[in-house]
Amino acid sequence: MSAPVVRAEGLDLTFATGDGSVHALSDVSLDIGRGEFVSFIGPSGCGKTTFLRCVAGLETPTGGTLEVNGMSPDAARQARAYGYVFQAAGLYPWRTIAGNVALPLEIMGFAKADRRQRVEEALALVDLGGFAGKFPWQLSGGMQQRASIARALAFDADILLMDEPFGALDEIVRDRLNEELLALWARTGKTMLFVTHSIPEAVYLSTKIVVMSPRPGRISDVIESPLPAERPLDIRDSAEFIAVAHRVREGLRAGMEAL
Amino acid sequence: MSDAPLSAPSGGIGRSARVAAVARGMGHRAGPVVAVVAVLVAIWYAACLPMNVGNTLLQAERAGAVVTPEGPAARRQMGSVALMAANPSLLPGAWSLERPRLPAPHQVAVALWDGVAGQSVTSARSLVYHAWVTLSATLLGFAIGTGLGILLAVGIVHSRVMEMSVMPWAIVSQTVPIIAIAPMIIVVLYSVGVQGIVPKAVISAYLSFFPVVVGMVTGFRSPDAMQLDLLRTYAATRAQIFGKLRLPASLPYLFASLKIGVAASLVGAIVAELPTGAQAGLGARLLAGSYYGQNIQIWAALFAAALLAAGLVGLIGLVERGLLARMGMGQ
Structure with missing residues (x-):
């Protein structure tokens, strides 16, 4: 092992x-x-x-x-x-779903083109591909939590x-x-x-x-x-x-x- | 003829239902507002009668009317209500005196309209001119106060020392009556060669920074522990936490503060014009009105100030709605 x-x-x-x-x-x-x-x-x-x-x-x-x-x-x-997922989705109401998933990437200094691709991949992983431009309040609680998982996956931690x-x-x-x-x-x-x-x-x-x-x-x-x-x-x-x-x-x- | 009773009511019902729907829509908003205004105006007109009765009877007597009792000396012994009861036919004169104690609403409205629209805007009789003088100091003071308030709030949120050393003074500053401290600020600034718009703006800023500090400290601290933990897991710097989380989260608080702040700024600018014998500005207009017993002028200037404040608060509300909607936070 x-x-x-x-x-x-x-x-x-x-x-x-x-x-x-x-x-x-x-x-x-x-x-x-x-x-x-x-x-x-x-x-x-x-x-x-x-x-x-x-x-x-x-x-x-x-x-x-x-x-x-x-x-x-x-x-x-x-x-x-690591990526961390909390009990509450904790999405920023002033950011779209894509913007929320991009948050860790912005903080960690990923390049813009790389960011866009990673956001797309992370949203696809949680089946939220069509919701990138929506704001959190437009999504159900389950979808918000999936978005927060995508946010934790975006920078590909192990x-x-x-x-x-x-x-x-x-x-x-x-x-x-x-x-x-x-x-x-x-x-x-x-x-x-x-x-x-x-x-x-x-x-x-x-x-x-x-x-x-x-x-x-x-x-x-x-x-x-x-x-x-x-x-x-x-x-x-x-x-x-x-x-x-x-x-x-x-x-x-x-x-x-x-x- | 036979079907008229049938068709007429049905048409009537349709129309009345529509009218009722419109009336309901209006009734929920405009109806009560109009009713309240109407009641206030009515109270105002009624209050003019006892307030102005002495003056009214004096004018009428000079003009040759029969007044009971005769002679101002005799009337001075009587109360307003008794005088009104003794001379009911002369009372309407109370609403059209040249120098009333309490001017009637329409007199104020006429003076306000004349001051706004009836004068060249560069004239010293123009309320637009005086309002602009006050407004320019208000806006400068508001900008200084808001900037200072936000800076202090940023410092207070990030530094415990700053919180303990600044916040008590900010609170103390607001317990001092502005009317007492305004002349001192003007004198001190004058002695170092600062005059004109700046001293007024400083007093304006003195009043407006406080709501901004309090509101923004609350706003910057509004993100909960989980939000802060999330950013810690990204190893975010303090600057990133501020820029990505605290600042956007504080915006709704900012606008609430700005609305209070801008009204306070206007009060500050007007108060600053009072102790200096300023020649121009709404404060100067109020002061001149009180020197020369021109109560109509005072009331017109007061309403001009109120309209100005309402306009400024409304403008901030518009910016707020537009910005928050663009950020996805408008409900």
Whole structure:
């Protein structure tokens, strides 16, 4: 196996707040290989988002080591190692969809012709080719989130960090976007780190499921998915799928009982 | 004849429905506005009667009319209402006095029209001339105040030290009555050789920078934490964060500030004309009117100032609508 894309070793993070300190991450060790699709699941306060933010260099761990592409998270960010998708699309209302996707490219100093081509490719990847000239308010919530994924893909980073990207969408839209995300992952071969609080979503998408539990935030189980790479939506009714989902649920329950 | 009762009502219904639709459309907008204006004008006309009754009876007596009671000395002992009740037929004279305490609306309208359209625009009697004098100082002061306000807001958003050292002074500056500080600013500037339009513009800027600072600080800070995190993941510089996010996000706040700021600028320019005995400008017109007891002139100048302010605010509103629509933010 090649060197891991993300390597965490005994990661610790304590937030100092007004009424005492919060132990957000405790002794988190995890290796993520190239091209894996890793979901982080757990109740709120389990540190799944915090871990993602540490990988992105948005939070600084108070202990342990964390490497992204063999570099510190800050260096990895400077090297444009990852694209980040937030829970809300966060598109700029004053920019068209194409303008929003071009935003990281402008900041990173891509040439204008290159920008136009990359925007076109990124929008095609999320099936928004015909909406380049539209403003965000003219698109549905699901389409806005797809545009924000295109924005994260535009500069072709190897890693995609997604923090509950479909959490605010309804079940039907979410199913379709999950299917599209898998197709996108298969086509691009990117390494995915995906935070969710939905068990079916985690099982359906992932090659590896990291179950986390709160107070302090820690990993309670890591499940390598036995599901095949090709996953139609109805795989969710298969015995294998249900078995994995059951193990995730057991892991979540064990984490809660340990409190 | 037999089908007339049938066709006539149907035609009538069609027409009345259309009329009703038009009336509803008007009724939602113009109707209440017109009604409010009508009520205000009526109150104004009514208020002229008690305000001007003494003067009215004096004029009438001099012109040979019979006034009860006779003689100004006797009337001075009575209240306005009693005088009005004693001389009902003479009351309409209160709306056409040459030097009323409170001029009637039509007198002000005539003076305003005469001042705007009836004079050469270079004449000292022209309200256009005086309005231009004030407007030029207003616009210069507004430009200075807006520029200064935006600069201060940029500094305050980017520097904690600047926020703690500038913001309290900006707030204190607005608690000092402008009428007290305006003469001092003019005297100080005069002593260093600055006069003419600049001192007026400085006072104008003094009033208009504050709403711009407050509005723009809020506007520059309007992007939420997620938006800022997103730009951090791109390793954006502070200048890029400002140019790509904070500045465009602040535009709706800017226009709200500009509307308050431009009205404050006009007030500043008028106030600046008062303590200096300025020869020209709407402030000078107000002052001259009060020296010579020309209340009609005062009211005409007041309305000219109000119309000017409304025009400036409306102009900013137009620019706002056009710009925000072009940016995709117009609703």
